[in-house]
Amino acid sequence: MLLKILGRYLKPYWPLLVAVGVFQLAQSLASLYLPSLNADIVDNGIAKGDVPHIFTVGVIMLGITVLQVACAITAVYFGAKVAMSLGRDLRGGIFHTVSEFSEREVSQFGAPSLITRTTNDVQQVQMVVLMTCTLFVSAPMLAIGGVIMALQQDVGLSWLMAVSIPVLLVAVGGIMSRMVPLFRLMQKRIDKVNLVLREQLTGIRVIRAFVRERHETDRFASANADLTETAVSAGRLFALMFPVVMLVMNVSSVAVIWFGGIRVGEGDIQVGTLMAFLQYLIQILMGVMMATFMGILLPRAAVSADRIGEVLETKTSVVMPKNPVTEVTEVGTVEFLDATFQYPGAEEPVLKNLTFAARPGRTTAIIGSTGSGKTTLVNLLPRLFDVTGGSVLVDGVDVRELDPDLLWSLIGLVPQKPYLFSGTVASNLRYGKPDATDEELWEALDIAQAKDFVLEMENGLDAEISQGGTNVSGGQRQRLAIARALVKKPEIYVFDDSFSALDTGTDARLRHALARKVHGATMIIVAQRVSTIIDADQIIVLENGEIVGIGTHEELNESNTTYAEIVSSQLTAEEAL
Incomplete structure (x- = not known):
């Protein structure tokens, strides 16, 4: 449903999405090129005492860095514009659909749930689009490009990538599989909190007239506690994600330095090559981590998209006539x-x-x-x-x-x-x-x-x-x-x-x-x-x-x-x- 909604509502923004992709690509290529220049400075500049070479390559690196920053800012700007425009159009689409509902469909969903779907659920989809526009090209480019560039530096250390990347994917996949049902339950419990709050605000006179403040306080506290419990469970898994990623990244970095140092000592590679390989490995794992962050957002966005899709695909029981009568002759009968x-x-x-x-x-x-x-x-x-x-x-x-x-x-x-x-x-x-x-x-x-x-x-x-x-x-x-x-x-x-x-x-x-x-x-x-x-x-x-x-x-x-x-x-x- 998420892909269906995005395909439908992102059509007008394909030019902006292409621009985002181009700037992300330029940013990623710059990131992949910088470690090789760094290795060149170490191996051909510092090691040989060639100051002009160090200065020349350093200026090139500075220029590439400025270009990288400019591309990143531009990509984020266009990405934010697409995401905010999508949110606007999606809210408008839900409102238009709901405005055509009969009382039967409105009662079926309930006003609190419709409000949640128009606000919180749209926000989840909007956020995943924003992060996609920011990371969709750069994350895979860093991961795949990093592998290619690292292999060019030294094939002998490639087995470290073959171990660390699958370990990271398995760990992240296991955490994500447990987060999806929690996000689905969380949206339902947000509906419940909105329902109770709306009833209490609307019926405040009745509540006070019957001295039911304590009962309603307990009722809201119960709904709030249920939501908090689910949010805490999801938050724990969310908090576990980054330590796992950082653990794999740090262990992999130590392993590269350990085994790479041995290869440097044996004369198989140079110090600059080892530094470049380490940077590429970090870029690879950063790409995986960014994809992981996308993976965190996707389950909740998918749940929200399903809830939005339920509204958008619900047909009103009051069907509009295909060939409506636009004039009448009798008056008031x-x-x-x-x-x-x-x-x-x-x-x-x-x-x-x-x-x-x-x-x-x-x-x-x-x-x-x-x-x-x-x-x-x-x-x-x-x-x-x-x-x-x-x-x-x-x-x-x-x-x-x-x-x-x-x-x-x-x-x-x-x-x-x-x-x-x-x-x-x-x-x-x-x-x-x-x-x-x-x-x-x-x-x-x-x-x-x-x-x-x-x-x-x-x-x-x-x-x-x-x-x-x-x-x-x-x-x-x-x-x-x-x-x-x-x-x-x-x-x-x-x-x-x-x-x-x-x-x-x-x-x-x-x-x-x-x-x-x-x-x-x-x-x-x-x-x-x-x-x-x-x-x-x-x-x-x-x-x-x-x-x-x-x-x-x-x-x-x-x-x-x-x-x-x-x-x-x-x-x-x-x-x-």
Whole structure:
């Protein structure tokens, strides 16, 4: 999967990668040439007292060193540019894929895991690309070129390379084989820490209300300890890697000096040749060590790439139409025809054979007990889910055939849990209509019964809103979410229990304002309170995912047992009349 991702996302950067390879090659050739010049100075300069030769070769060595440094800096610069660009593109690709997911796929992965995959996992892949751009050419060049150059200096000592290199590879391979499962487990435990932390930050009020700080502290400590345990295990293996490499390198160096000294004493080689051979052996082992460092990064990057690949290769259950309908003739008509929805693996459908229609200028209300499928029903309309049976039509066209942008432009959805983005009141209200004027914003706020409290806020429309709208009350957050939908001026309004945080007086005033100002639109209201829907033109009663009654309040109160039970549990006899 790592190679697949790199092949896909590195295509635009092949020219830079070639440049990196060229500069690494020049750097490696310079490194391989320097020991032979050093040997030349010792054998032909120092040994013979030839100062001009020493000076000449020394200047050449200095020039090659400067070239080597310049090539190294340039290679690292281009390599960093490629790696950072890859990280940017990979994060963008994950975000684009996730943005097309239905709620089913988002729930399948979980928000904490998706965040980890977009940040930490991408960082692991990015790091291995950076190190590859830095070492990919130089490491094998130093290892292979060093062997060739060392053999040119003295074949008699070559058996030391034949022993030290395999020993190093076997030791490193054994350590790496144990690190892969630890890295896989580590990423999962990072997901767990993110999950617990996100829940605690989001649910801080509940935690404090139920005095569960100690429990949540212990819960986080447990997840943190598990991650630490895995990280320490991986760290121990990581720490073992370099001592093993250095041990092999130092023992090999001692062996070269020992046996090379014997050959110098016997007159088989010169001192400069021995020094060059020792430098080449060190370069060979350094090349292996750099490859080893790559080997340390690769297992974790491979695990991260697998996790990223899972996201990128997951297909959304909400499939985009091949030939989308981009224009509609009817205005605001919604029809459910034998609509059925069942979660994958579930024994029973959540919604069963729902058939009804919502018309422009009319209010359709949906009521039922908790778990009856009300929210799932309205989620089928903007295609947060797709029906598993039957169809949902908007303006006479199946929503699965409509152009997504057209479909979403027709619908103004106020979700059950309204969410506000960090910014200002105005930026939140303009979310669905960026070019809305201030007059339009104030009109929407007036209808949503939010004008008064926004006027009281410092800076009015420019008042700051924190992430999630946590600096305003639940009722204010609901009214701002309703105003946001009103600014959009869609053909179809969907209010998913959007008045639950409002007092009855505000609820009544808001409904009257809606009836007066947006009377030509189709309005679908999901509610728990009967008082919210008592004036609806059509009330649909859901029970266990099935429609058990359709009619007005008066009709259902007289003829439908389920609705009558809901009414009797909420309203007095006088209010029900």
